[in-house]
Amino acid sequence: MTGPERITLAMTGASGAQYGLRLLDCLVQEDREVHFLISKAAQLVMATETDVTLPGKPQAMQAFLTEYTGASAAQIKVYGKEDWMAPPASGSSAPSAMVVVPCSTGTLSAIATGACNNLIERAADVTLKERRQLILVPREAPYSSIHLENMLKLSNLGVTILPASPGFYHQPQTLDDIVDFVVARILNLLDIPQDMLPRWGEHHMVNDE
Structure with missing residues (x-):
């Protein structure tokens, strides 16, 4: 198996x-x-943008997502925003990689300043201090100088900033194709196999005629 076996996935209140x-x-x-x-904001955005409405309690949400994705028992573990005993809150047991997608500019700011007001911010802080892989996927337009400064600060600390800016060289035919472009880039960074998007040049044919 390539890539991390355990991953923290956080969703915050940006579109996407x-x-x-x-x-x-x-x-x-x-x-x-x-x-x-x-986050609560992410749950509201999800209900607005998709046909998925998550239960409010972590245990019920875990059961829902397990059934929704077809996951095996205990493959998805859901934690509340103030569950300070959760593994992502400690460097001794946190997963080796974390992705925040979508990442709101508020969460971006909190991570850049070391705020730990909830479990998402604490998990990101742990990932940073332990020098583990952290990928942030902001979805905002346009970016203010504050946003850009926070991104630069985090990038200098080794964080990967991957804006949700899909390309079109794969000639997407559906909205799902556009979503898959960004998700495939995340999986590539995690070194996890994916067949949604060929890497640049994989299908390039040289014509010598």
């Missing part, structure tokens, strides 16, 4: 709930253990 749900599905299909965190 489809990205987080699709990534969760892909991680489950690749037999990864997912520690799932979601």
Whole structure:
């Protein structure tokens, strides 16, 4: 198995709930253990943008997502925003990689300043201090200088900033194709196999005639 076996996936209150749900599905299909965190704002956005309405309590949400993705028992673990005993809150047991998708600019700011007011922020802080892989997927337009400064600060600390900016060289035919472009890039960074998007040049044919 390539890539991390355990991953923290956090969803915050920016547009783009489809990205987080699709990534969760892909991680489950690749037999990864997912520690799932979601903000109240993200739950509201998800209900607005998709046909998915998550239960409010972590245990009920875990059961829902397990059935929704076809995950095996205990493959998805859901934690509340103030569950300070959760594995992502400690460097001694946190997963080796964390992805925040979508990542709101508020969450981006909190991570950049070291705020730990909830489990999502604490998990990101742990990932940073332990020098583990942290990928943030902001979805905002346009970016203010504050946003860009926070991104630069985090990038200098080794964080990967992957804006939800899909390309079109794969000639997408559906909305799902556009979502898959961004999710495939995340999986590539995690070194997890994916067949949604060929890497640049894989299907390039040289014509010598």
